[in-house]
Amino acid sequence: MARNKFCSSNSLPVFSVSPCLRGENCLSSRQKRPSLQSSTFTLILMVASLAGCDALQKTKSDNPVFPPPPPRTSLTNQATLGKLFGKGRKAGDAGEANETKTADADPESDITVVRASATEIPQGPKLDDSEVVATVNGQPIFASEVLDRYSVQLTMAQKQASAEEFAQLRSMLLKRDLPGHIQQRILVQHLKANLKPEQVKMLQSHLEGAFDGEIERLKKTTKANSRQELDEQLAKDGTSVESLRTAFLNQRMAFEYLGVKAKFDKKIGRRELFEYYQEHEADYAFPEKVKWQQFIVYFNKHGGKEKSYRTVQKALDKLEAGAEFADVIRKHSDGANKESGGAWDWMQRGSLDDEAVEQALFEMPVGKVSDVFVGKSAYQIVKVIDRKPAGKKPFEELQDEIRAKMEQENRKAASQKFLDEIREKALVVSPYVDNKSPTALQ
Numbered sequence: 001m002a003r004n005k006f007c008s009s010n011s012l013p014v015f016s017v018s019p020c021l022r023g024e025n026c027l028s029s030r031q032k033r034p035s036l037q038s039s040t041f042t043l044i045l046m047v048a049s050l051a052g053c054d055a056l057q058k059t060k061s062d063n064p065v066f067p068p069p070p071p072r073t074s075l076t077n078q079a080t081l082g083k084l085f086g087k088g089r090k091a092g093d094a095g096e097a098n099e100t101k102t103a104d105a106d107p108e109s110d111i112t113v114v115r116a117s118a119t120e121i122p123q124g125p126k127l128d129d130s131e132v133v134a135t136v137n138g139q140p141i142f143a144s145e146v147l148d149r150y151s152v153q154l155t156m157a158q159k160q161a162s163a164e165e166f167a168q169l170r171s172m173l174l175k176r177d178l179p180g181h182i183q184q185r186i187l188v189q190h191l192k193a194n195l196k197p198e199q200v201k202m203l204q205s206h207l208e209g210a211f212d213g214e215i216e217r218l219k220k221t222t223k224a225n226s227r228q229e230l231d232e233q234l235a236k237d238g239t240s241v242e243s244l245r246t247a248f249l250n251q252r253m254a255f256e257y258l259g260v261k262a263k264f265d266k267k268i269g270r271r272e273l274f275e276y277y278q279e280h281e282a283d284y285a286f287p288e289k290v291k292w293q294q295f296i297v298y299f300n301k302h303g304g305k306e307k308s309y310r311t312v313q314k315a316l317d318k319l320e321a322g323a324e325f326a327d328v329i330r331k332h333s334d335g336a337n338k339e340s341g342g343a344w345d346w347m348q349r350g351s352l353d354d355e356a357v358e359q360a361l362f363e364m365p366v367g368k369v370s371d372v373f374v375g376k377s378a379y380q381i382v383k384v385i386d387r388k389p390a391g392k393k394p395f396e397e398l399q400d401e402i403r404a405k406m407e408q409e410n411r412k413a414a415s416q417k418f419l420d421e422i423r424e425k426a427l428v429v430s431p432y433v434d435n436k437s438p439t440a441l442q
Contacts, residue, residue: 133174134430136185141430146177152237174432182433183419186426187254203256204249211248215241262418264410273402277395284398288349288390290361293325293342295381296335312372312379325369325383334378343385357382 131143147154150173158166192200215227224230231241277284295315302308315332319325326341335342352358357373357380364370366384373380 133178133432134182134428136182137189137427139185139189141178141181141185143174146174146181148239148243171432178430178432182428182430183423184251184254186419186422186428187257188250189426190422191253191257203253207249207252210252211245214248215244258415258418262411262415264407264414266410268403268406268410270399272406273399274395276402276406277398281392285392286390288362288388289346290387291346291385292344292361293329293383293385294335294337294344295325295329295333295342296378297332297380298334298378300377301334308379312381315381316372319369346388354380362387 132140133143133146134141147170154166154170157169161169195203215230219225219227219230222230222233224233227241234240234244297308297311297315299305299308302311311332315328318328318331326343329335329338329342333342337343347361349358349362352361354373354375357375360370360373361382361384364384366387369383370381373382
């Protein structure tokens, strides 16, 4: 059973939602198990917990289907891949059946396995790993391929939930994750159908080298002295080096193949860039804003409105005598930021409750100290430090940013088009997905 990433007991607990999910006995003899309807929220929390490390450490990627390889690891040479994928045998037989399991990329390593401590893993009934949850051109995808990464957590949840609740949770995970496994299987099949056997072997050789490097890093992480010792440690979590290898190779083959076949080579010129800029002007606009200082005296801190004005008058006298506004604020203001001279950073319209004060800030000259404003609960005096008019970022400064966005959108569209084309020709049968509709990018 292969799991590509496990939440670490020394970084995040396997479950941190409730004592029940941690495996503790949270039902007393007087408590009844909640009904399926009343435990919907609990099931949602379970699913959130099962997302584990991946939900907390998602990496942004131009490729919407599979995560990118780590920046420091070049798994394959793109020029070599281009030659491999550009010259192959014609599409025909889908190729030999091949077990496919996904492997998530990680900023540090493509394979990270950190186990929960043994005391946190209750011994419960095994999951039905042999259930076929989908077939792709006759090749089965087993439940284990989708749920293996959650096996520890699911075993714990199985001991706490009723059979009906657990079945619902398991079904939710399958419906959520299975489409991605189907995408990967179709891509790997298409790759093998369009490459000669020696080309597939060459590609696998590239990936084997990358996998060996990941295993060496994994040995250091788990403090395993040998590959055999690492395999023994992985066996405690129901997986193995061979399972990780299968998952790694298939995931990387699918990722690299999609990256090569879904390229968008049309050059983006200045005209296209400017048209995009005009169509998305709102994205590059910025509102008028002001930077200012505030002197404020609250009525309730000085015995009422009349007594509060005595403090205001002291401040006005000092300003009349030439004192710095910031010094007066530090001495007499009740503001929370008085020690910084009452300075506030850039503010947009609509940020203040007091409309009169806000209007003055956007209309009075920069550097001028205002008259006294009488509010519902305080006196205020303000000063504009700086003000910037509304506008939009100039096109000249945005060309590289726009080009990157357009290229990303084009790559995503090309990826979706390619996936739709091969998905339309694939025979997918599953009770968990719509077998007729094209698979959307995950």
